[in-house]
Amino acid sequence: MADTTEQASEVVEAWLKQDDAIDPKKAPKLQKLLAEVPRQELIAIVERQNAVRAALALRLLPRAQSIAVFDALDAKHQADIIDELGNTDVYEFFDELDPEDRVALLDELPAEIADRLLRSLTKSKRDVTGVVLGYTKGSVGRRMSPEVPEILPSMTVDDALSTLRDTADELETIYTIPVTRSDRRLVGVVSLREIFVAQSGVLIESIMQDPIYAHASDDAEETVRWFLPLDILALPIVDDSHRLVGLLTWDDATDIVEEADSEDSARAGGTEALQQPYLSTPLLKLVRSRIVWLLVLAVSALLTVQVLDSFEGTLAKAVVLSLFIPLLTGTGGNTGNQAATTVTRALALGDVRTRDLIAVMWRELRVGMLLGAVLGSAGLVLATLVYGLDIGIVIGSTLFLICSISATVGGLMPIVAKTVGADPAVFSNPFISTFCDATGLIIYFLIAKSVLGI
Amino acid sequence: MADTTEQASEVVEAWLKQDDAIDPKKAPKLQKLLAEVPRQELIAIVERQNAVRAALALRLLPRAQSIAVFDALDAKHQADIIDELGNTDVYEFFDELDPEDRVALLDELPAEIADRLLRSLTKSKRDVTGVVLGYTKGSVGRRMSPEVPEILPSMTVDDALSTLRDTADELETIYTIPVTRSDRRLVGVVSLREIFVAQSGVLIESIMQDPIYAHASDDAEETVRWFLPLDILALPIVDDSHRLVGLLTWDDATDIVEEADSEDSARAGGTEALQQPYLSTPLLKLVRSRIVWLLVLAVSALLTVQVLDSFEGTLAKAVVLSLFIPLLTGTGGNTGNQAATTVTRALALGDVRTRDLIAVMWRELRVGMLLGAVLGSAGLVLATLVYGLDIGIVIGSTLFLICSISATVGGLMPIVAKTVGADPAVFSNPFISTFCDATGLIIYFLIAKSVLGI
Numbered sequence A, B: 001m002a003d004t005t006e007q008a009s010e011v012v013e014a015w016l017k018q019d020d021a022i023d024p025k026k027a028p029k030l031q032k033l034l035a036e037v038p039r040q041e042l043i044a045i046v047e048r049q050n051a052v053r054a055a056l057a058l059r060l061l062p063r064a065q066s067i068a069v070f071d072a073l074d075a076k077h078q079a080d081i082i083d084e085l086g087n088t089d090v091y092e093f094f095d096e097l098d099p100e101d102r103v104a105l106l107d108e109l110p111a112e113i114a115d116r117l118l119r120s121l122t123k124s125k126r127d128v129t130g131v132v133l134g135y136t137k138g139s140v141g142r143r144m145s146p147e148v149p150e151i152l153p154s155m156t157v158d159d160a161l162s163t164l165r166d167t168a169d170e171l172e173t174i175y176t177i178p179v180t181r182s183d184r185r186l187v188g189v190v191s192l193r194e195i196f197v198a199q200s201g202v203l204i205e206s207i208m209q210d211p212i213y214a215h216a217s218d219d220a221e222e223t224v225r226w227f228l229p230l231d232i233l234a235l236p237i238v239d240d241s242h243r244l245v246g247l248l249t250w251d252d253a254t255d256i257v258e259e260a261d262s263e264d265s266a267r268a269g270g271t272e273a274l275q276q277p278y279l280s281t282p283l284l285k286l287v288r289s290r291i292v293w294l295l296v297l298a299v300s301a302l303l304t305v306q307v308l309d310s311f312e313g314t315l316a317k318a319v320v321l322s323l324f325i326p327l328l329t330g331t332g333g334n335t336g337n338q339a340a341t342t343v344t345r346a347l348a349l350g351d352v353r354t355r356d357l358i359a360v361m362w363r364e365l366r367v368g369m370l371l372g373a374v375l376g377s378a379g380l381v382l383a384t385l386v387y388g389l390d391i392g393i394v395i396g397s398t399l400f401l402i403c404s405i406s407a408t409v410g411g412l413m414p415i416v417a418k419t420v421g422a423d424p425a426v427f428s429n430p431f432i433s434t435f436c437d438a439t440g441l442i443i444y445f446l447i448a449k450s451v452l453g454i
Helices: A002-017 A024-036 A039-047 A051-060 A063-072 A075-082 A087-096 A099-108 A111-119 A123-133 A157-170 A192-197 A220-230 A250-268 A283-310 A312-317 A319-349 A354-387 A389-419 A429-452 B002-017 B024-035 B039-047 B051-060 B063-072 B075-082 B087-096 B099-108 B111-119 B123-133 B157-170 B192-197 B220-230 B250-268 B283-310 B312-317 B325-348 B354-387 B389-419 B429-452
Strands: A176-180 A186-191 A234-238 A244-249 B176-180 B186-191 B234-238 B244-249
Touching (some): A002 A024, A002 A039, A002 A051, A024 A051, A039 A051, A039 A063, A039 B220, A051 A063, A051 A075, A063 A087, A075 A087, A075 A099, A087 A111, A099 A111, A099 A123, A111 A123, A123 A244, A157 A192, A157 B192, A176 A192, A186 A192, A186 A234, A192 B157, A192 B192, A220 A244, A220 A250, A220 B039, A250 B250, A250 B325, A283 A312, A283 A429, A283 B325, A283 B354, A312 A319, A312 A429, A319 A354, A319 A389, A319 A429, A319 B250, A319 B283, A319 B312, A319 B325, A319 B429, A354 A389, A429 B325, B002 B024, B002 B051, B024 B051, B039 B051, B039 B063, B051 B063, B051 B075, B063 B087, B075 B087, B075 B099, B087 B111, B099 B123, B111 B123, B157 B192, B176 B192, B176 B244, B186 B192, B186 B234, B220 B250, B244 B250, B250 B325, B283 B429, B312 B429, B325 B354, B325 B389, B354 B389
Antiparallel strands (some): A176 A186, A234 A244, B176 B186
């Protein structure tokens, strides 16, 4: 399949790149081309276009196809595109979204457009959207599907099947079915599969299981991290009185994980997540996502200028010391980054929790000392051969200390960040590099002064 | 829910940490405690234990629970634990795994144990496992579920429902149903939901849709990246003759994405992925996952020593120049990392492809020049105020050039890596830092020599 779809997609992409792609006279030809491209490739193509060209492609697609493609885009990108579409398209796309996706889009739109769109919905759709809108950003409630079936424990499997058949149209999923009492309190969960294979006449309460669930106010990422490994298709969501208010479906759950991983990956690299595909991101947005961190880091790096300035006398007496500055600070930064990357990922996956602080510190200290012993010995030998024994001792012992400290600090920082309520990835790799640069230099010159006696 | 499960889990974890946790006399008490912990917390606890303590917990759990927990562990961790379990447990756990999970575990075991386990299976289970084993690591075939229903286009929905009901026990999923001709060629796909809501007597071929599918030999990560955003529960997998050989289910797909993201995150930090939870990873494995990269990077950093060595005359004449070395190389490294992180993630998500090389280069050059203009101006002003105009000019113009080059190179490297068939994340952040260090120093001293006339 890869070959043919790649070809079709390349033709369409090349077409969209032309300056006169938007020429209305050319539209019928492009329309014909677009009709040949399978849906998954269309999504990939539209994701890579700026708002004007994405809107063009969406207008030219068959209606069902363009709704599906629009649905698959990131909310930020959807919001940009809406500006470029006619009102009819906008209302229709908005109407067809699932309530939780509608809310994600509303979050990205200016208030007056959001209001106008909300008013365009039927009352029942507006109500159901309002349920989701009522929860705070980042909570499970904000990402759940508020449309749930009403299945009682006293129903037979036949009743349940016919109820599901009648209401399937309004439901996002019918594969995981929460069971509620008449007051909407959650009492169990049963899969369509279990209902389907059960003998006729069997009561739901005899085949339902204890529900695994989350509260609507729980943190979305944390919930998804424990929920996805359970391989359940949907998680019932309850309010404070244990009443069923929605279902978090697996597809929304995987979106949440992908967003979180993109954000962690971006932060680890010292930039903000784009929240939309790279090629469709305006240039100035790219600059904005990077400049703040870059300035913060440059200002922190002034610390290294200070440190070196205070050792200028030592440096002037032994210029040879300056040759090793990038090597030593670089190795410290690398060791710190390795530890921070490993621990940040472990925190994200729930493999490490904040109460493991001491265990992590003890592990990283030992790992750092082992790494430092290897690198330090190599440094001792090499530097001695080229620059003499005293320089060898300075380099070797500095490497040992830098590795031990950097691994420990790099491993601790993400946990400390999480403990004080910040994002563990906020102590990004560049941040740790800068920190290790400064401490590394101080260690280096203190050792050099005492060994060389200057 | 969070409160009570956290409490129960903390008690059990504290218990498992005790030196005499493995004392058989204490087992009944621990067993009682374990029975109170919900499944998702049990998984989290066992994931964090070393093999001995994980095996202890698994032995004490009710059978159904311990099978479910074992099933949820990473294959590497499963393999470690198997050593600590009795034969009966091992055979039973192995028997209960899905075929694709069984294969993942076999990959981590020594050949003789793998052989013995394979022989312990019934012939039909061995055959079905063999189908998956026949595909290469990293391919979709290796991760698919080989158990598929046989639904023909000529069946009525009633026939299909009763066939599914009869075979549901053997199938991993019955929610996405591939439709095949009698020669097993894939002709369509239909969801259980569509069959379920269709009128009695309707033919499958009239409600089935064109199948979206992948080849068993396709790359697993690439397939999953385009498949998951489509929000389909399972993807039919065909062989070279377009015969249905399996289904890739959404839960295996999310596992593949998580593994890939963990690997990318690790590589970006200059370490190898652990493939098992941090706290259950033996210390020496942690050291091994880091030492190779650290040595490679340290050797590359010798380049910076070389560069500085060749400018030692310049340095001796103006020691003030050495004060800015960490600031300048650090800023270059940060700019390069930002670009590399963004582009690596975009490549992983399919937002950027290798054919976008020129587009990415042109974007990053402009972004880098804008960043360089901001930082360079700040550097010019600050350095002039403290160290005079000529140093200010050197620092300002060096920052501008370093940012422009680092962003361009950082953005290009992941694409170049992918083009030559390597992992884009292999040019990790530390690697790019080291590269930027060396080029940055050369730029710095060339500018300094010409501006200061030394």
